Amino acid sequence: MLEKRPQPSKMWSYATPLVAVIATMVFGGVLFALLGKNPVEAIGTIFWEPLFGEFAFYYRPQLLVKGAPLVLIAIGLSLGFRAGIWNIGAEGQYIMGAIFGAAAGLAFYPLEAWFIFPIMVMAGALGGWIWATIPAVLKVRFGTNEILVSLMLVYVAEQMLASVSLGLLKNPEGFGFPGSRNLQQYESAYNAELIAGSGMHWGVVTALIAVIFAYVLLNRHMLGFHIRLTGEAPRAARFAGVNPARLVLFCLGLSGALAGLAGMFEVSGPSGVVSIDFNVGYGFTAIIVAFLGRLHPVGILLAGGLMALTYIGGEIAQSQLGLPAAAIQVFQGMLLFFLLAFDLLTNYRIRAARSEVA
Amino acid sequence: MKFTTLLASAAMALGLATSAMAEDKTKVGFVYVGPVGDGGWTYEHDKGRLAVEEHFGDKVETVFVESVPEGPDAERVMTQMALDGADLIFTTSFGYMDPTINVAKKFPNVKFEHATGYKTADNVSVYSARFYEGRAVQGHIAGKMTESNIIGYIGSYPIPEVIRGINSAYLHAKAVNPDVEFKIVWAYTWFDPAKEADAATVLIEQGADVILQHTDSTAPQAAAQEAGNVVTFGQASDMSEYAPFPRVSSIIDNWAPYYIARTQAVMDGSWETVNTWDGIREGMVEIGEISDRVPADVKEEALAMKAAMAAGEYHPFTGPINKQDGSVWLAEGEVADDGTLAGMNFYVEGLEGEIPQ
Numbered sequence A: 001m002l003e004k005r006p007q008p009s010k011m012w013s014y015a016t017p018l019v020a021v022i023a024t025m026v027f028g029g030v031l032f033a034l035l036g037k038n039p040v041e042a043i044g045t046i047f048w049e050p051l052f053g054e055f056a057f058y059y060r061p062q063l064l065v066k067g068a069p070l071v072l073i074a075i076g077l078s079l080g081f082r083a084g085i086w087n088i089g090a091e092g093q094y095i096m097g098a099i100f101g102a103a104a105g106l107a108f109y110p111l112e113a114w115f116i117f118p119i120m121v122m123a124g125a126l127g128g129w130i131w132a133t134i135p136a137v138l139k140v141r142f143g144t145n146e147i148l149v150s151l152m153l154v155y156v157a158e159q160m161l162a163s164v165s166l167g168l169l170k171n172p173e174g175f176g177f178p179g180s181r182n183l184q185q186y187e188s189a190y191n192a193e194l195i196a197g198s199g200m201h202w203g204v205v206t207a208l209i210a211v212i213f214a215y216v217l218l219n220r221h222m223l224g225f226h227i228r229l230t231g232e233a234p235r236a237a238r239f240a241g242v243n244p245a246r247l248v249l250f251c252l253g254l255s256g257a258l259a260g261l262a263g264m265f266e267v268s269g270p271s272g273v274v275s276i277d278f279n280v281g282y283g284f285t286a287i288i289v290a291f292l293g294r295l296h297p298v299g300i301l302l303a304g305g306l307m308a309l310t311y312i313g314g315e316i317a318q319s320q321l322g323l324p325a326a327a328i329q330v331f332q333g334m335l336l337f338f339l340l341a342f343d344l345l346t347n348y349r350i351r352a353a354r355s356e357v358a
Numbered sequence B: 001m002k003f004t005t006l007l008a009s010a011a012m013a014l015g016l017a018t019s020a021m022a023e024d025k026t027k028v029g030f031v032y033v034g035p036v037g038d039g040g041w042t043y044e045h046d047k048g049r050l051a052v053e054e055h056f057g058d059k060v061e062t063v064f065v066e067s068v069p070e071g072p073d074a075e076r077v078m079t080q081m082a083l084d085g086a087d088l089i090f091t092t093s094f095g096y097m098d099p100t101i102n103v104a105k106k107f108p109n110v111k112f113e114h115a116t117g118y119k120t121a122d123n124v125s126v127y128s129a130r131f132y133e134g135r136a137v138q139g140h141i142a143g144k145m146t147e148s149n150i151i152g153y154i155g156s157y158p159i160p161e162v163i164r165g166i167n168s169a170y171l172h173a174k175a176v177n178p179d180v181e182f183k184i185v186w187a188y189t190w191f192d193p194a195k196e197a198d199a200a201t202v203l204i205e206q207g208a209d210v211i212l213q214h215t216d217s218t219a220p221q222a223a224a225q226e227a228g229n230v231v232t233f234g235q236a237s238d239m240s241e242y243a244p245f246p247r248v249s250s251i252i253d254n255w256a257p258y259y260i261a262r263t264q265a266v267m268d269g270s271w272e273t274v275n276t277w278d279g280i281r282e283g284m285v286e287i288g289e290i291s292d293r294v295p296a297d298v299k300e301e302a303l304a305m306k307a308a309m310a311a312g313e314y315h316p317f318t319g320p321i322n323k324q325d326g327s328v329w330l331a332e333g334e335v336a337d338d339g340t341l342a343g344m345n346f347y348v349e350g351l352e353g354e355i356p357q
Helices: A010-034 A039-047 A056-082 A090-107 A116-142 A146-166 A202-220 A222-232 A234-239 A244-268 A282-292 A297-321 A325-347 B002-021 B041-059 B072-083 B094-106 B131-145 B160-176 B193-205 B219-227 B256-268 B296-310 B338-342
Strands: A002-004 A348-350 B026-031 B060-065 B088-091 B111-115 B124-129 B150-155 B181-186 B210-213 B231-234 B247-253 B275-278 B285-288 B328-330
Touching (some): A010 A039, A056 A202, A056 A244, A056 A282, A090 A116, A090 A244, A116 A244, A146 A244, A202 A222, A202 A297, A222 A234, A222 A244, A244 A282, A282 A297, A282 A325, A297 A325, A297 B072, B026 B072, B026 B256, B060 B072, B088 B094, B094 B124, B111 B256, B131 B160, B131 B247, B131 B285, B131 B296, B150 B160, B150 B193, B160 B338, B210 B219
Parallel strands (some): B124 B275, B150 B181, B150 B210, B210 B231
Antiparallel strands (some): A002 A348, B247 B285
16 A cells, blocks of 8 residues: 655665666566576676676776767756756757757868867857757747747657758768768867777767756856755745746747757757667667656766666677667666656555554 | 879888788778667678678777768768778678769778679779569568568568569569559658558568568568568578567578688789679578568578579569560560660559659
């Protein structure tokens, strides 16, 4: 029998992510066993191989590359989520950031100059900000639902991505094939690793700064207090003088700008090319990361790392053990499922049912 | 480039270690853009992989990763295969081009084969099939079979390979049916059953009674089956589960001979960079069985055209052919050169609409 706790349990709010991970391992292991694979070996490959395996020197930096955009986007989303402002369209903002950033850089091609990369960074943030501000303004002015508008704008952004890949940003030396010039081969625009082989590029640095910034904002700043208050007690927030319109514009705009930055750092670094299939779902996965991290900056950092680990370990398990890709996706899905399931324990407690005698 | 040398030396050290352990088993990796069960493009590549396993038995070990997004993820998957000791890696989608080149630079001793791209290196070959030859046969059958004179075409991306197919099909449909009209829908995906089904439905609603597809799933076949009297063709794979109707024929990509030959070359140490573009003649493109729903005389003509291409007597792009704007592309009897075909970015005369830019 479930009984509502008078206060959410502090202990469980920290413990659920851990319990969820363990439950995922157990049930994932059962799934892998049913597929005829050794479950211990499979789980071991996913979680151990990238960190401590033979080729960890390559996979560890890759964890940063894969995790950084997730963390950067999730940090932005978490601020809005805390205040009950639901930006579901980070994927679109990520795409627009990449388009704006790459376009700004390619506009200068083939000029080599120090100021090109900073301009690209600003353009990337601007692109994401614009794309997120559309649902924000519509919400504030006309009361539209930001979940729907931001989600629908993802599809618009995908069409624009296809359009610029085939037209505006198409590589003139690409024999008519879609896709832009490779920014990795344009030194002034290349978001290279800061230390070769470390995986550490400007996007990783920015993600870490964003974590610290979000932590300070939420704990030490009036605006952060307003965000938390709005989420926890909307009526009290109004009495405390919170301006809801301003909060919507701020939260959506900031999360859009961060998603845009993530897209810009990705296109100018690991990806290099604006192409039709540039986006691979970071914007949606970041929603999972934000919740897995309890909407807490440090939690998001850890959750981003964990998610990256399952991606990279999952690929290794596919090629070494022949696990199907779908099984890995189910495994990742389990993680969110168990997290939400065990979340129940934060707000409720289980008690042995006692039959009431009348 | 400290990291590069580090990776390369690690790979070499490992290469030595594993080859000693695995008794010279040749390890072949495959990177797939879709799931192996897509019933089309990736399915056929995986059949090629299985053929390699069957042909070489114990002498070879194959590994694959499916549904790999094009970009940094592909680069990581390839690196991981190379680190794990792969000797030869097939990367089977156009978008893997730059990642393949990047990884190939780090592993000079591993051979790479990239499908449908154009960038080669000392250890990177490219290979593709002349699918447009199959499109010519399809166009002929489609032109004969259509009653509404509207043929629907589901394009994936407006890239030269797809545009070539549209042009080839159109020219040969027009040759047997001057009233024929093509309606083209761009799906912007290689594999997305929902989008492909939508595209097919839209085309059917616009009156198309023949649908050609350049996407990889069987969803358009299912949509046609539901509509009842719409003709389709299998793409990349035979899709014979929809035969004899709506699927009346198909283009089959047969990669197995190429994969076996290239694996053999790595074993012999005779592997060299090549730019392969094979068609019906070499057996890389096959025409799936033409079903009985096609009138016997049409079937005969189609098979004759196939035989002519196999014998090297007929080229689907033989002049006179004008471009869409009316300017002359090929004069009477002139045959298109491979360079123009490889980068084809224009429609031929008679096609309506514009190539998305």
